[in-house]
Amino acid sequence: MRDSEKSIIQRIRQLSGEGGIARIPLAIGDDAAILRFPSGHEVLVTTDFSLENVHFRRDWHPPESVGHRCLARGLSDIAAMGGQPFAAFLSLALPAQLPQKWVDGFLRGLLTLAKQHAVTLAGGDTAQSPGLGSSAKILVDIVVVGSAPRGKALRRSGAKPGDSIYVTGTLGAPALALEALLAQPRKKLHPNQYPAHFYPQPRLAIGRYLRDHRLASSMIDLSDGLSTDLHHICEESGVGAEVVAEFIPRADGGTLEQALHGGEDYELLFTAPRDRKIPRRIAGGAVTRIGKIKKGRTRVLLLEGLRRRELPAGGWEHFKKSATGLHTSGSL
Amino acid sequence: MRDSEKSIIQRIRQLSGEGGIARIPLAIGDDAAILRFPSGHEVLVTTDFSLENVHFRRDWHPPESVGHRCLARGLSDIAAMGGQPFAAFLSLALPAQLPQKWVDGFLRGLLTLAKQHAVTLAGGDTAQSPGLGSSAKILVDIVVVGSAPRGKALRRSGAKPGDSIYVTGTLGAPALALEALLAQPRKKLHPNQYPAHFYPQPRLAIGRYLRDHRLASSMIDLSDGLSTDLHHICEESGVGAEVVAEFIPRADGGTLEQALHGGEDYELLFTAPRDRKIPRRIAGGAVTRIGKIKKGRTRVLLLEGLRRRELPAGGWEHFKKSATGLHTSGSL
Numbered sequence: 001m002r003d004s005e006k007s008i009i010q011r012i013r014q015l016s017g018e019g020g021i022a023r024i025p026l027a028i029g030d031d032a033a034i035l036r037f038p039s040g041h042e043v044l045v046t047t048d049f050s051l052e053n054v055h056f057r058r059d060w061h062p063p064e065s066v067g068h069r070c071l072a073r074g075l076s077d078i079a080a081m082g083g084q085p086f087a088a089f090l091s092l093a094l095p096a097q098l099p100q101k102w103v104d105g106f107l108r109g110l111l112t113l114a115k116q117h118a119v120t121l122a123g124g125d126t127a128q129s130p131g132l133g134s135s136a137k138i139l140v141d142i143v144v145v146g147s148a149p150r151g152k153a154l155r156r157s158g159a160k161p162g163d164s165i166y167v168t169g170t171l172g173a174p175a176l177a178l179e180a181l182l183a184q185p186r187k188k189l190h191p192n193q194y195p196a197h198f199y200p201q202p203r204l205a206i207g208r209y210l211r212d213h214r215l216a217s218s219m220i221d222l223s224d225g226l227s228t229d230l231h232h233i234c235e236e237s238g239v240g241a242e243v244v245a246e247f248i249p250r251a252d253g254g255t256l257e258q259a260l261h262g263g264e265d266y267e268l269l270f271t272a273p274r275d276r277k278i279p280r281r282i283a284g285g286a287v288t289r290i291g292k293i294k295k296g297r298t299r300v301l302l303l304e305g306l307r308r309r310e311l312p313a314g315g316w317e318h319f320k321k322s323a324t325g326l327h328t329s330g331s332l
Numbered sequence: 333m334r335d336s337e338k339s340i341i342q343r344i345r346q347l348s349g350e351g352g353i354a355r356i357p358l359a360i361g362d363d364a365a366i367l368r369f370p371s372g373h374e375v376l377v378t379t380d381f382s383l384e385n386v387h388f389r390r391d392w393h394p395p396e397s398v399g400h401r402c403l404a405r406g407l408s409d410i411a412a413m414g415g416q417p418f419a420a421f422l423s424l425a426l427p428a429q430l431p432q433k434w435v436d437g438f439l440r441g442l443l444t445l446a447k448q449h450a451v452t453l454a455g456g457d458t459a460q461s462p463g464l465g466s467s468a469k470i471l472v473d474i475v476v477v478g479s480a481p482r483g484k485a486l487r488r489s490g491a492k493p494g495d496s497i498y499v500t501g502t503l504g505a506p507a508l509a510l511e512a513l514l515a516q517p518r519k520k521l522h523p524n525q526y527p528a529h530f531y532p533q534p535r536l537a538i539g540r541y542l543r544d545h546r547l548a549s550s551m552i553d554l555s556d557g558l559s560t561d562l563h564h565i566c567e568e569s570g571v572g573a574e575v576v577a578e579f580i581p582r583a584d585g586g587t588l589e590q591a592l593h594g595g596e597d598y599e600l601l602f603t604a605p606r607d608r609k610i611p612r613r614i615a616g617g618a619v620t621r622i623g624k625i626k627k628g629r630t631r632v633l634l635l636e637g638l639r640r641r642e643l644p645a646g647g648w649e650h651f652k653k654s655a656t657g658l659h660t661s662g663s664l
Contacts, residue, residue: 141473
């Protein structure tokens with residue numbers, strides 16, 4: 001039997017229990033949390049759903065991975081702004097029959113990642129999930145609040161023609177894991193073999209470095225897939241882009257298609273003026289130049305040897321549709 | 333047929349479209365929204381689920397009411413802190429078969445209330461709701477962000493023995509509507525007949541007045557019901573309370589039980605030192621003294637004529653259980 005909702009709240013309050021610290025004078029236990037920001041800073045806010053059978057599957061993902069992934073999505077959004085995260089809010093609706101063990105594992109996964117990045121769980125909401133029996137699903141919505149010095153947060157809209165395009169890390173490993181899961185849906189994958197899928201690491205230190213050193217002109221995190229996310233930068237900046245297939249850093253054993261369209265990489269994609277010197281490694285992570293920003297139409301071209309083809313914003317869609325019964329989604 | 337998720341995002345972006353204003357330099361369309369707060373202010377954050385068949389029913393509540401109610405819950409939390417709301421974030425998961433008309437009505441209800449309180453819809457997330465056919469439910473999570481001058485937000489924890497206890501408005505009308513719905517589940521109630529249930533008004537102006545004039549020692553909004561919410565104040569303040577049954581302002585036609593335990597009143601419950609002069613009306617709303625704070629054990633006593641009985645924190649539970657198949661929930 002699971003703890004009642006009230007006990008879950010008390011449990012979360014104990015586990016996170018950081019109200020009263022200087023920057024968060026009031027956390028869980030009142031009508032709203034109170035957050036205090038350094039003066040001269042702007043507040044960054046992002047929210048992300050993690051819904052069972054849409055963003056994860058209970059038979060594929062251990063609860064620790066679900067907790068980790070749902071917070072990682074929000075942290076990665078803050079990383080993409082060059083921000084410093086500092087509080088999270090968790091809205092959690094659970095099926096009546098869900099074992100307490102699942103909830104404990106979920107919270108452990110979430111709070112372990114939170115602690116690594118000095119993020120306090122400062123509030124949220126709990127409810128019983130609608131639906132009876134197995135039609136009731138685990139529903140999570142996570143809010144991450146962070147900050148950046150005024151006017152310094154990195155946006156999607158700053159790319160200029162001539163800028164170079166960079167990505168961090170390697171791409172396609174989460175897609176590779178997803179395809180392995182889809183190929184044998186009943187076989188459990190070991191999370192240690194596919195850490196990029198089960199425990200993605202948000203690139204917060206790299207994002208902050210780029211902001212601190214004013215290196216990037218625009219930035220986004222790779223959640224929908226390189227092809228789609230590069231389109232987002234082009235749309236918001238009113239530019240086009242050209243990327244070189246062989247420059248794209250692929251994960252071991254991964255295909256070009258997985259690197260281009262896989263999604264959920266949670267690496268950073270950014271642009272920088274051509275004369276800006278970008279280190280090959282930042283905060284321990286590789287940084288690779290993959291192409292350049294072009295004037296005019298907001299389209300993305302892929303150069304493959306002597307071929308040049310248009311890369312449509314497809315990305316994640318293709319995987320999602322087959323993946324978990326699913327679905328399209330998108331941040332506002 | 334409904335717009336695709338991408339179109340829904342574009343639609344919301346158009347409808348809210350307030351990015352670029354001074355306090356919200358960046359809203360929908362990036363990895364995170366950027367909010368700018370006046371210096372010397374603290375940031376207030378609250379999140380609230382509104383789940384189909386838990387917090388509302390599609391056959392009972394018109395979409396405009398669902399949109400209004402989900403935002404009203406968050407605004408009422410900010411009111412209870414004496415805060416000024418200014419941005420909302422909407423996470424919205426929809427069943428594949430949901431008509432576009434429903435979504436439009438929902439957004440209309442939400443954005444009309446937002447506009448009344450100068451709140452900008454600054455971001456969020458969209459997804460398809462998990463489950464097939466009618467087992468897929470409408471899932472909403474709303475975040476409201478507000479502010480208050482540093483150190484001035486009103487908490488649940490400031491009540492002192494001897495303080496008087498006050499409520500705004502009248503209590504029990506939403507419970508009365510809910511009982512009418514339960515009595516004849518297939519009959520539609522007309523929202524105009526039960527505005528307190530279908531279109532509750534968050535008491536933001538009253539909350540701010542109390543904060544500005546430093547009148548209240550503690551405050552909470554009545555979402556779980558007077559009996560439960562008064563217990564919350566007692567627990568957080570480490571005090572007891574005594575309320576007088578005949579002082580409690582009941583809605584027309586409502587019973588004492590509905591006023592005590594009904595919940596979803598979204599009125600304010602606050603305490604103030606005895607010598608503090610509290611106006612009988614604030615910002616057009618009635619304010620009624622209903623009892624006083626006592627030393628010692630965190631229990632609530634009800635005086636009814638010559639009888640004195642303990643009032644357990646029951647509140648909303650009783651209604652919820654019968655109401656919508658439901659369920660317990662609680663804010664973190």
